[in-house]
Amino acid sequence: MSAYPIDRIRADFPILAQQVRGKPLVYLDNAASAQKPNAVIDTLADFYRRDFANIHRSVHTLGERATARYEAARETVRQFLNAEAVEEIVFVRGTTEAINLVAQSWGHSNLKEGDEILITAMEHHSNIVPWQLVCQQTGAVLKVAPIDTHGELLLEAFERLLTARTKLVAVTHMSNALGTINPVERLIDMAHAHGAKVLVDGAQAVPHLAVDVQALGCDFYAFSGHKVYGPTGIGALYGRRGLLEAMPPWQGGGEMIRTVTFEKTEYADPPYKFEAGTPAIAEAVGLAAAIEYVQGIGLEAIAAHEHDLIQYATERAAEVPGLRLIGTARHKGAILSFVVDRVHPHDLGTFLDHYGIAVRAGHHCAMPVMDFFRVPATARASFGMYNTREEVDLLIYALKEIIKVFS
Known part of the structure; x- marks a missing residue:
């Protein structure tokens, strides 16, 4: 089985090459809208x-x-x-x-x-x-x-x-x-x-x-x-x-x-x-x-790559003090929704943007879900075919740094 062509895929998405606030863009808002390859x-x-x-x-x-x-x-x-x-x-x-x-x-x-x-x-x-x-x-x-x-x-x-x-x-x-x-x-x-x-x-x-x-x-x-x-x-x-x-x-x-x-x-x-x-x-x-x-990439290959990412992100999220995952189904896609003690999800989203990391914060047009879990909103990192483990590491690092400010 050939290796997943992550470098070629990332090169196909020109928007990923930019910096946001002086940091490389880490785009983790794919559940809202995915970015577009050169082919499109x-x-x-x-x-x-x-x-x-x-x-x-x-x-x-x-x-x-x-x-x-x-x-x-x-x-x-x-x-x-x-x-x-x-x-x-x-x-x-x-x-x-x-x-x-x-x-x-x-x-x-x-x-x-x-x-x-x-x-x-x-x-x-x-x-x-x-x-x-x-x-x-x-x-x-x-x-x-x-x-x-x-x-x-x-x-x-x-x-x-x-x-x-x-x-x-x-x-x-x-x-x-x-x-x-x-x-x-x-x-x-x-x-x-x-x-x-x-x-x-x-x-x-x-x-x-x-x-x-x-x-x-x-x-x-x-x-x-x-x-x-x-x-x-x-x-x-x-x-x-x-x-x-x-x-x-x-x-x-x-x-x-x-x-x-x-x-x-x-x-x-x-x-x-x-x-x-x-x-x-x-x-x-x-x-x-x-x-x-x-x-052309193959949905099976994409699914395997994203499955690895969500497993890795879930494991790394356990390192973040006060972080609680919202949605821990046995069968789930590459979506990591979470809340953090003492930090509102909207603040998390704003602070993460200063690290160049784009996540979604809010009720995600699913207010009954938020009501069920008794949270006002969640922060949501959602992964796509072009995301990497290194970007997960950056997310976890940024979360730990943000939490230090609120400790």
């Missing part, structure tokens, strides 16, 4: 220089080239998720928009008073609020499966909450606040046994884990481009073709129609039915470049 930056620049035009409506050369690259990007996403058909891939702005699309289209059409939606206590706000909204609109009821003090889902409690009234289960593949990796295939099987549909929030999973939607058996799967080393403002929703065909559009406008008169509109087939207006064309092309870059 160059693809975006090349597209705008050579091929940009609006798509699907033009017969001129630039329009045809732009359309071809946009639809090729859809095929790249299809292969990335192993969806059965390209019609099952809808381009959206990101995971948040994908979940809102399902909530307002599928949910509004299929839910009625007394029906239930089941989520978990570790969800991001984007997998909570859209369901609250659709419950208010339809009379459906939101149920929440509990977690334990390690940040693991209580599977027996989850299964007990599944009933004939459960119409949809929406669950994160990997928690952004805790790093917990849920056994989604098992959860999907449980939900389907009760006749429920399943949406998986894959925003945190796809940069770190190989995802096969056919093997998982989910009905919907959503992810964001900016977390998988691609541009912002682009993501994808996978939906089973039959479900997408039966769902009404949730936005109206150009492109999502077949014919329009003042009396009646006939809608296009999926995925175009859900892509009203001019889409994020260049961003979709850039997303394809990001996926191809990740696949």
Whole structure:
């Protein structure tokens, strides 16, 4: 087995070469947004220089080239998720928009008073609020499966909450606040046994884990481009073709129609039915470049590298006086959330920045998780394919120095 090419990978990300406050940048905020390799930056620049035009409506050369690259990007996403058909891939702005699309289209059409939606206590706000909204609109009821003090889902409690009234289960593949990796295939099987549909929030999973939607058996799967080393403002929703065909559009406008008169509109087939207006064309092309870059490194290799980093970081964190980890699941991704005695997480984030270290501090759009662990916020170091053990050492050193100030 060849060694992990960390030096080549780091050289591919030009932003990592800079200094922050006179220190080499240590970027540990990948769960919020990952940095972009030259392959993505160059693809975006090349597209705008050579091929940009609006798509699907033009017969001129630039329009045809732009359309071809946009639809090729859809095929790249299809292969990335192993969806059965390209019609099952809808381009959206990101995971948040994908979940809102399902909530307002599928949910509004299929839910009625007394029906239930089941989520978990570790969800991001984007997998909570859209369901609250659709419950208010339809009379459906939101149920929440509990977690334990390690940040693991209580599977027996989850299964007990599944009933004939459960119409949809929406669950994160990997928690952004805790790093917990849920056994989604098992959860999907449980939900389907009760006749429920399943949406998986894959925003945190796809940069770190190989995802096969056919093997998982989910009905919907959503992810964001900016977390998988691609541009912002682009993501994808996978939906089973039959479900997408039966769902009404949730936005109206150009492109999502077949014919329009003042009396009646006939809608296009999926995925175009859900892509009203001019889409994020260049961003979709850039997303394809990001996926191809990740696949060139290999998700198995990336996962192994990141697993080593989180194990090493967890061991080193034990050396820091007063540090408590929030999220210690047996199966977790490369996320280290923590609090430190006498130092607010926001102060930790500010002080770490003076060492050139970028971490996230706050509730991470997961306020119910913070409430469960009885903390106002956490500091979160999240690792990506380009991070190193040396950067973990710098993080631990900086934390020890900061704590001395507060001792």
